[in-house]
Structure formats: C-alpha cells, structure tokens
Amino acid sequence: MLDKPILGQITQGTVFTAACGENYPTKPVWGLCITARCDVAHENKAQVFNYVPIVRYDDWLLVDGGRIILDRIYTDLLNTAKNAIRSIEKSDTVFNFYDPLDSVVIR
Numbered sequence: 001m002l003d004k005p006i007l008g009q010i011t012q013g014t015v016f017t018a019a020c021g022e023n024y025p026t027k028p029v030w031g032l033c034i035t036a037r038c039d040v041a042h043e044n045k046a047q048v049f050n051y052v053p054i055v056r057y058d059d060w061l062l063v064d065g066g067r068i069i070l071d072r073i074y075t076d077l078l079n080t081a082k083n084a085i086r087s088i089e090k091s092d093t094v095f096n097f098y099d100p101l102d103s104v105v106i107r
Contacts, residue, residue, distance in 0.1 A: 021053035023063050030054040
C-alpha cells in the first residue's frame with residue numbers, strides 16, 4: 001500500500017535525503033526506511049530507524065560495482081591458474097600460502 005508522504009514523518013517505505021552511505025562519504029545518498037510500520041506507529045518502540053542507502057547508479061558502479069567486478073575477475077583468474085597447474089599434474093595448494101595479488105605493484 002502506498003501513502004502520500006507526510007512532511008517530517010518517516011515510516012516504512014519513506015525515501016529521505018541526507019542519508020549516510022558507508023562507502024560514499026562525498027556522494028549524495030538517499031535512504032529507504034525499512035523499520036516496520038507497527039514499530040513506527042508506537043511512539044517509543046522504534047528508537048532507531050533502519051534504512052537501506054540509495055545511491056546513483058554511476059556512483060555505485062565506481063565504488064561497490066567496481067569492487068564486485070574486480071573480485072569476480074580475480075576469482076576467475078585464480079581458478080584458471082589452479083586449473084593450469086592441475087593440468088600438468090601438480091598441486092594447486094601453493095595458492096593456499098601464496099596470493100598472486102601480493103606480487104602486484106600498482107604505480
């Protein structure tokens with residue numbers, strides 16, 4: 001059920017401005033309140049409002065989206081390296097002790 005927002009009142013489903021997003025300290029962040037309506041309705045029951053941060057897609061892509069993509073690329077490359085080692089009948093346990101990222105130099 002959708003209701004018109006009431007100025008100055010936050011309830012479940014309300015989108016509000018000036019929220020905080022952990023990885024987005026310099027970007028605009030909105031919030032979507034997820035605190036249950038029944039908790040909000042009882043005045044002293046909801047002392048903390050829970051929300052989901054909402055950011056622009058471009059900002060998400062540069063922060064969290066980029067990290068997800070890099071993690072998937074790294075996992076794929078690591079699996080390729082393990083398969084290559086197994087194909088010559090050697091143990092891939094070297095990767096339990098040696099992380100290829102330790103030797104990467106970023107300039």
